[in-house]
Amino acid sequence: MDPVQDNPIGVPLTGAPLGADASDLGSLLKRASRGDNEAFAGIYDATAARVHGLVLRVVRDPAQSEEVTQEVFLEVWRQSSRYDAERGSALAWLMTIAHRKAVDRVRSAEAASRRDETYEQRNHTPDHDTTAEAAQASMEARRVRAALAHLTEVQREAIELAYFGGYTHTEVAALLDLPVGTAKTRIRDGLIRLRDTIGVGR
């Protein structure tokens, strides 16, 4: 384990972690759970670009990504009463749903193509370039990049393969030539460091 350095980059790492209207989102969700579709439209307008950006990055295929994004927001509508502000921000709740759906989609697509025997190696080639380049020059993206700079290379790679590649930790271990069972520890250590650097969740 290498020590956590002081923030070497002149970018603020703390502050409103997930957008200024985080608490607003919570109250919109509350209204949506009572069937308020205008509140839902507000949630959509505030978060669709973030959600779709994540889904597109994981799923890659634009048409399928649109389907998944649609599924995500339908699920957000249905589950809106289940959001619990004590457990985290509304945006993180949404992104958790989006990530799970996106990962389910790539895994089931993979299983289907494996069945059809059209499964190809391409699915196992991580697209490091798009992963690195796609981040826009927004403040948020700079904060994230700064935070990622605090991770070890293997922690960062393991998290990116899991989060954006949708790989299981076992697959991540194989991709990174790590002993089985160690990728999950890298992912956890990296996420803990990311959390503590950015100052979210605690």
Add this chain to the structure above:
Amino acid sequence: MTDNKPTSGGDDVHALSGAYAVDALEPDERARFEAHLRQCADCRDEVDSLREAAAVLGADEVTPPAALRDRLLADIMAVRPLPPLPTEGPVAAPVEEAAPAPVVPLDSRRRGLSRVPLLVAAAAVLIAGVGGAILKPWADDQPGTQLTAAERVLAAEDAIRIDKHFPDGADAAVVVSRSEGRAVILTDDMAPAPEGKAYQLWLQTPAGELEPDRLMPDLRDATVLLDGDASRATGVGITVEPDGGSEQPTSDPIAFYSLDS
């Protein structure tokens, strides 16, 4: 929370929190960890905080086509938001608490009854824990919203719930309300039926006959309202049948829920 963090991969179940937070566990591990989460407040807090951190990673913004927004706003009109969860202990994940109950009818509604002795013993071997409990009705009924039939069963004062836990980590619960006359099955992380097969539901009549009911949708987490009359049913069974379902069971039930009353 990181003070006692294990430093090696090990078999420590707590160490799965990070991979769980980014959906990177293998299916069996996920089931195991979710069971652990129900008992471990530290891991619940850690997962919440790590999801918060992971969410920050998805900073790319790509605006979806405007048509998607229009479609969604039209679609939600046909979907009623779920009621709040009953206050029954912690919930592991915000995702997929109760998937909608996709309607997967048999080719045609079959009224034929089959006389099949109950093969409960075979099922019992598979079942690690069985318990019955009276469900609490929702603490706060939502005025002005229409409950679906499944939700009325789940919310009924006389709802009885029987939970079964499978060795592979899956859970499947049957909730029956005599007053509503219907039964609902809720599955959690249920492995899909083998290729070419489907899970079929059966209602046992007071005469001991198994009446064919719905097929389970091809989803790990599902909520399915059974078609049949559950006001006097004495049991609910699940069997593995060829795709499309059967008129009568072709195999022993993988689970049987006895509804003695």
